[in-house]
Amino acid sequence: ERPEGELNYTARLESLLTERTGRPAEALNWSIPGGKIPEMTVLAARAGAHDPSDIVLVTYTENLVGESMSQRLSFGISDAPLLTAIPEVRGFLSDEFHRRYDVGNVAPYTSVHTGYGALRWRTVESADEDWYWRTKEPDLDLSTLEKTVDPWDDDSSWAIREFALTARRAAPNATIHIIEMPLPQPAWTPEAWAIHQQMATNARAALDGIDNVYVHDALTLIPPDEFYTHTHFRAEGHETFARWLADLLLGAGLDTGSAG
Numbered sequence: 001e002r003p004e005g006e007l008n009y010t011a012r013l014e015s016l017l018t019e020r021t022g023r024p025a026e027a028l029n030w031s032i033p034g035g036k037i038p039e040m041t042v043l044a045a046r047a048g049a050h051d052p053s054d055i056v057l058v059t060y061t062e063n064l065v066g067e068s069m070s071q072r073l074s075f076g077i078s079d080a081p082l083l084t085a086i087p088e089v090r091g092f093l094s095d096e097f098h099r100r101y102d103v104g105n106v107a108p109y110t111s112v113h114t115g116y117g118a119l120r121w122r123t124v125e126s127a128d129e130d131w132y133w134r135t136k137e138p139d140l141d142l143s144t145l146e147k148t149v150d151p152w153d154d155d156s157s158w159a160i161r162e163f164a165l166t167a168r169r170a171a172p173n174a175t176i177h178i179i180e181m182p183l184p185q186p187a188w189t190p191e192a193w194a195i196h197q198q199m200a201t202n203a204r205a206a207l208d209g210i211d212n213v214y215v216h217d218a219l220t221l222i223p224p225d226e227f228y229t230h231t232h233f234r235a236e237g238h239e240t241f242a243r244w245l246a247d248l249l250l251g252a253g254l255d256t257g258s259a260g
Contacts, residue, residue, distance in 0.1 A: 003135040007235045012242035013249075020250060028052075032078045036068040037159045038101050039080040041166050045092035046083050048170030054249055055167045058179045060231075061199045064159050065150035072102040085112040092170045097162055137228050142187040147230045149192045152199065157206035164213045176213045177248065178203055182222040182241060187230035216248060 002008050010029035017025035028050065030043045040057060047055055068074075073081035083089045085108040093103055110116045160178065167176050180200045185193055200217040207213050221244055226237035233241065 002235060002238065004235075007238055009233070009238040009242040009245065012239060013245050016242060016246040017249065020246065031058075032080060035063070035078060035080070036066070037064050037163060038068060038073055038097075039078060041097065041159070041163045042073065042080050042083050042089065042093070044163055044167040045089045045170050046086075047167065047174075048092065049088065052171050052174045054175045054177060055171060056177045056179060056245070056249075057163060058181045060149075060181050060183060061152055061156070061195055062149050064156040065152065069155045069159060070100070072105070082108045082112050085109045092166055094162060094165065097166070137234070140229065142184050142224060142227065142230065145187045145230050147188045147192060149188070149195050151195050152202045157202065160203050161206045161210070164207050164210050168210065168213070174212075176210075178207070178213070178215045179245075180215070180217045180219050181231075182218050182220070182233070182237070184222075184224035184227040184230065185220070186224050187227070218244065 005011055008029070010027045010031075014025050014027035017027070028047075030047075032039050032043075037059070040059070040063070044055060044057075073084065084093070084103050090098075090103060098104055164176055164178070167174065180196075180203070183196060188196065196219055200215050200219075203215045207215065218241070222233060222237040222240050226234050226240065228234050
């Protein structure tokens with residue numbers, strides 16, 4: 001989100017944890033532009049290879065609703081589906097996840113383990129490298145956006161639980177945090193904002209009974225003037241969020257909202 005990578009909340013979190021504990025910390029930023037919960041669940045399956053102390057999912061209702069909940073994993077969003085070609089990753093995904101998202105299809109395997117993958121990397125990905133990037137921070141009146149979101153449903157509850165169970169299988173000793181991400185209320189319709197306000201409650205109900213999983217509500221943490229779109233923070237918002245996350249991970253007395 002920031003042209004200055006060191007100001008992104010993940011980088012700032014890493015620095016804050018290192019400063020406060022006196023021990024090196026590593027925060028892996030695995031965000032996917034436009035990604036939804038199926039791709040994030042694949043990433044959870046991969047996270048175990050890094051033996052994490054904590055797995056943090058920063059998300060909102062939009063990532064758990066819509067057409068992507070019933071479509072196969074797509075290369076159109078990112079190359080995260082290629083991870084399913086790795087047996088250790090595929091093995092952490094449930095049979096139901098395999099069925100819903102066609103995990104066993106041949107495309108990821110051929111892309112990773114055959115010459116097709118090399119051909120793709122030399123064409124599609126190399127073309128991306130030729131793009132010219134211009135840094136520009138939008139100047140929007142958030143109140144004119146009137147963003148909407150579909151309501152939480154049974155598939156949403158299944159998907160958030162599937163994420164947590166996958167992360168638990170992949171990293172049995174990790175603490176799992178589900179964060180309802182900060183959003184600016186003026187950018188959303190009243191109906192959409194009411195849906196966002198219910199996400200933490202919905203997620204806690206869906207995750208009931210899973211040990212060492214916590215749901216945290218950060219919806220109103222960052223004031224609207226620290227956003228430049230309906231979901232993206234200015235530098236001040238990144239700093240606010242990073243400090244809140246550092247407090248959270250180091251147990252500084254925040255309400256953890258246990259789901260398990």
